Amino acid sequence: MTREKGTQKARRPSRIKTPEAVFLGQLANQQASKYRMAQGFGVLFSVSLVLQAWALANVFSDMALHQSVSLSLLVVGLFALLIRALANFGRERICTSASRDIRYGLRRQLVSHLTNLGPARLRIEEDAALSTRVYEQVDALDDFFSRYKPQVFMVTLIPCVILLSVVSISWITFFVFMLTAPLVIVFMIFVGHKAAQANRRQFNVLAMLSNQFMDLSQGLAELKRLNRTKEARERLSDSATAYQKTTMGVLVLAFLSTATLELFASLSIAMIALYLGLGLLEILPWQTGSSPVTLTQAMFLLLLAPEFYLPLRQLGNDYHAKQKAEAAATDLLEILEAPAHAISSQEQNLPVAASDAKLLGQRGSIRFDNLSWHDAGRYRLAPITANINAGERIWLSGESGVGKSSLLHLLLGFEEDYQGQLLVNDNPFQEINLAAWRAKLAWLPQTPEWVNGSIRRNLLLGIETPSEETLQAALIESQCDAFIQPLPAGLDTKLTELGAGLSGGQMQRLSIARALLSNADIWLLDEPCSGLDKETAQAVLATLKRVSKGKTLLIVSHDTHPILWADKHWALTKGGLHEQRTQAIA
């Protein structure tokens, strides 16, 4: 039995050592000492199991044969039962605590990694879906670490202990156990695969159903206007019924395999019981007239028989925990394997050099020297060579996918795998203090970035509180006061992710006010007008033109929203950067 297990274990790594399995293994190793302690409790558990069976068997046989109760043995038996309960209690607490440590540590790691990824995280998934990975998917590992992982040890330990204690008593029982255990294991693997398939398919269909619901729900206003909500309800009902039918088809099969497994276990218990009964009656066909076991031994075997199969059956039940964990691990690995710029380490390792002080005092000029970004076999950004002088305002245009946003992300310091040179005030970008550099930047993306909180809090995010006059001046300059004043709560109006009823143009104006307040002298704008209608866009651009005088500006915008007042117009293509003529109407 032991050897058999050993060979199986040895074969397994070469066959299915998927990255997910490696990942889960590494995570489990973080808590190796706790798992060892849990194994200790496991050993205590199995020893008390045998002890309990032995003591109760003696009590039972005394009772059956002599109608007497041996008090000391009864106490031993009940005491063993108590030890068993306590061992279980300890094991459970240690395993859940190990699982918690693993999961909460992993979660911290994920959040900090996502932070370092910066905008690159959106290449993996949008934020809402990432939050599902960070919370639900990490919690999906719980069953694996708190139940499956320790159970794998129990499933080898308990049958071995039981086999050892049985071998000296009854060869036949020993062989029944020996023969059925591999069968159960083979079945379990089969069942596991079936259940995994069923699980995965069910998960996909369920996701599809949710998607359908969300789609219809998002368009509900449209459905109501069209007066078609009843039809949509029927659609939902039909697909839910179809889902029920197909899933049941799969589950009937999956459960059937589990049932076969259970039947195996029950039948072999029944077989042993029958053998023992007939043996005690001395009427076994090959052994009439003498009994192979005493009543005490028979009782002992009977008590141990269900315990022999129990861990195997539990592992079978928990097998889906492994599947679930591996599916989750795939998603989590995708995040962790995305190469990230280690911001914090850079910040810590580099002392604030003299050049940083210089950098802070100076107005930034930026130079790209044959700068390109090659990633996964294709250019994200073709090699470019150009200069941005301090105080220059540059319009960057180009088709989607040529690397306009990538260039901005480089400047924001979220990517470091670029080729060529990126120089700030003639200092290589890697050598400057990132925090100091970033403090000089203002960032105005397509959808303005807001945290939950009042308008005031969002405007003053991360800067020293300015005087009320400065604040008002910035609001007037960005033309925000016109719409903030009528608001009942004024600057203390709460902003949420939904925008609190402010229009896209108004949100962009608030971003401009924030940029003004931050005193940043390098403004990076990523299609600030693409979500706005033409009229609003024009108005926002006019404001930008006015307020950004004297700032260094790099504004990405489509040809549909031309930045006619820019000093330079760069057209970015797959071939590189081309400076266009501008009719600067300054």
Place this chain on the structure above:
Amino acid sequence: MNNVPKLSLKRLLLANPWGFIIPVVTGMAATLAGVALLGLSGWFISAAGLATAMGVGMVFNYLTPGAIVRGLSILRTAGRYGEQVTAHNHLFGLLRILRLWVWDQRVAKDAANLHEQSRGDLLQRLVNDLDQIIRWPLVVFLPWIYALSAYLAVSIFAYFITPVLLWPIAIAALLQILVVPYVCGRFASHAVHVGLILGVHRRSRFVSLFSALITLTIRGHWKDYAQRLGELDERQRRMEIRIQQAISLGRLLSYGVTILLIASSFFLLSERNPETNHWTLIAGVQGTWVVGYVLSLLAVNELVLPLVQSFVAQGQSQVGLRRLNQLHQDAQAQPEGKIDRIQQMVFKHWRGFHASSGMGNTAIDLSANLGDTLWLRGASGSGKSTLLAAIAGDCLSSGEAIINNEKCDLYSNQNYQAQLSYLPQSPYIFQQSIAANLYLGNPNASDEQLWAVLDAVCLADWVKSLPNGLETLLSSQGRNLSGGQRKRLALARLLLREAPVLLLDEPFDGLDKATIERICHSLQNDYKPDILILVSHVGSRIGDNARVIEL
């Protein structure tokens, strides 16, 4: 739509009683077979041992118990299988009922508050809360029923051994089935509740933070915020620990009760012989029966252990239910009275506004008669779109609306809305085929009608160029369409309705001259509505012939 009541666990149980009785019965059969299997084999072996010892082994009837043992083991497996299959079938039925319930609540919500729930929140309720609720019968109710029936079976057996055993059994059953799970449930319920709320809170903070990630990092503030996210996580962890402690302790207590039950049973069943200082069974009690009895108690112990967890799950289901019930919406009373084909619309001191910000247009007087075309113009932010939405009954409004010479409440009025087609600024395209999207306008449209209307909005050539033509599946929210295509497809859908009133919000945004010309032509000929109200900053032939209203 009828008024759908709130959800409760009782309603869930009674939702499909027959579908639920089958898993209960099969599961009970399996449970009892499991308990009997252990008890009977114990009795069988000890009786066999005793028979041999007494020298009557040869006449002992071993065939019947042997057959029963085998039969029970088969019954147990088959019952367990039947229970799993039928219970899951029932569970999927519940899932369907609950999803439709959520849908009904969404439909009952009025237009202005439809997007009160963010997408993430709704999805959370739809997936997680539903999951918590539908597993209630499977995780909470069934195990409880099984434990109860197992205890009943053991008590009957105990009654035949000696009735006095019923006392400890009753006390133990009370403790294990009610008291311990209830106490643990109470102990954990606060943590369950807080944990769920924290979960929602944590997610929304995560999304909010990450959507402002770049600004937070360049302002050097990320660490503070990330730390607060970490604190939420830490609080969640403490809740998790509390729940786990409740479950583990409950199990330990349950074990303790079993041990005490066995000990007290032995105490009641035996007496001390003062001379030999030995304990012997009291008169009239068969040792073999006691063996069976104790073994079945051990089997019952395995059944009651999961109950502790189930009471915690009960708390989770209840929180899920409460959260789902927050979606509950009483169906609005629809204004009575049918509205005939709209001939005239008069608005007095009419103002549309958004509920959240109160922003909208300045109140105006407006009227439109049969054959009229109106062009609403105004600077950005003057509230043109809000005004149009208010006319469409999609947005809150103040003032007076007189339709066909009768005062009428427009907001969410289905009778009124059936008479008009409104194209909002960003219309919704469903993740279905092009044809299915168009059928929403008119389910009985023929293929010719579909092509004609596509031609009217200049989409026919594009659709023809697609490999799957009308059956082309559109991606989520029409993302594989350009803004202009999306709008024209929505317009085509509206035109199929042939409603007398057509309200268009910026229909020409992002379209070239020729396309605008073609659409204008359609709107003036084949698809000419009785009344057309247009909001646009782009000039067009329709605009040239329209009565202009400046806001």
